[in-house]
Amino acid sequence: PFNQQRTKLMLGKSYLVFIYIDERTNRIAASSKLNKFISTNSAYYKRGQQVDLVVWEKTDLGYSTVINNKHWGLVYYADSVKPLSTGQRMTGFIKNVRDDGKIDLALQPVGYANIDPLADKIYKRLEENNGFLALSDKSPPELIAREFGVSKKAFKMSIGNLYKKRLITIAREGITLVKES
Template identity: 45%
Template sequence: MAEIGRFNNLRVIKQLDFGVYLDGGEGEEILLPKRFVPKGVKDGDEIEVFLYHDSENRIIATTQKPKAIVDEIAMMEVVDTSKHGAFLDWGLMKDLFVPLSQQELRMQPGQYHLVRLYLDEQTGRIAATARISRFLSNHDLTVKENDSVELLVYQKTDIGYKVIINNKHLGVLHYNEVFRDLEIGDKEKGFIKTIREDNKIDVSLGERGYSRVEGEAEKILRLLKENDGYLPYHDKSDPEDIYDFFGMSKKTFKMTIGALYKQKQIELTQTGIKLLEE
């Protein structure tokens, strides 16, 4: 059975002038309008589509990619309002509805809000809520230390950024782990750094440990080759200068050049790092 509000791989069962019909399961046929039909599609082919309801409450398919699917949280712009609620731009032709009862503050056109998508139990349609805190809990964790995770910047605090982890949990990204500006709603890849006894979570950006260093090592070697084998950065360089040039924290930079030095790929000088000839 095809799922509303999610991506589905559905089989083409009929082709018409205005689009193709897809097998939605249990005898249901779902229209994919002509403008979204990939070229060269034949009967029996499978197409990945997103399913939602059109303005006439019919299930419709699209190959467009929405900014979020059901159970996901994302930042979206308010494009219109009515006495019943607000409408958000979520990347599809039909705007996403937020009922008045699901708004923490009355939404206005031009504003941006973090919302969570859900299926309305009465209508079966996709809707959104700005009341997302009730969906976030660290009581039963689905992550462990060193796990790679998806992060969404949620709030700024005195110690760092409060982030949503995998659309389920809350964590903190401390300011000393960040070397560039982040905005509420930004999506980042990161990893679980520490889980404390009270299930509070500290996270970092990027990848964990030496898998992270290996990726950064390739970057440093490439930059050395692009700059005649020498770069004027070392372990006493300013952290912001390192981040501006390499896109990594000073801690990661020091770990990486240390690994490259042990591998005898670079030489450390008083003024920078030098690429050793192979």
């Protein structure tokens, strides 16, 4: 129905819509006005919980998304290693459920859950590159995202983990595997 269009729909374009049964006509209908159907109640989500996401729109802070086809959430630009597009589906993780009920999302596992697999990946890449990677905790976030597809924060936590285990050394120009003696 026209009154359920958020903006004028154009032939050949794709739109994110909510499909429902119209109570008045008992027919299938669709609405691009998702606010009527998506809840802001976030009571049962837990930090680190894996969820299904659909990107709704770009905002000033990041990407507004629909969580599990039921609730609103936000992926901040800083937590997105590449641009997202409307309608894009992906797996995400609950980063934080704020006091006001809003949900912050991450595209990688939250906190230390992301560290061990990433540390393994970094370690393997070091082995493949003769024990040296021209990346460090001082590298630009864009370069880290391009190389490993993760945020700079996750990368720093992982190399910190490797450093604490005395597996690498960290210098401004890059990270180096510690030679076994």
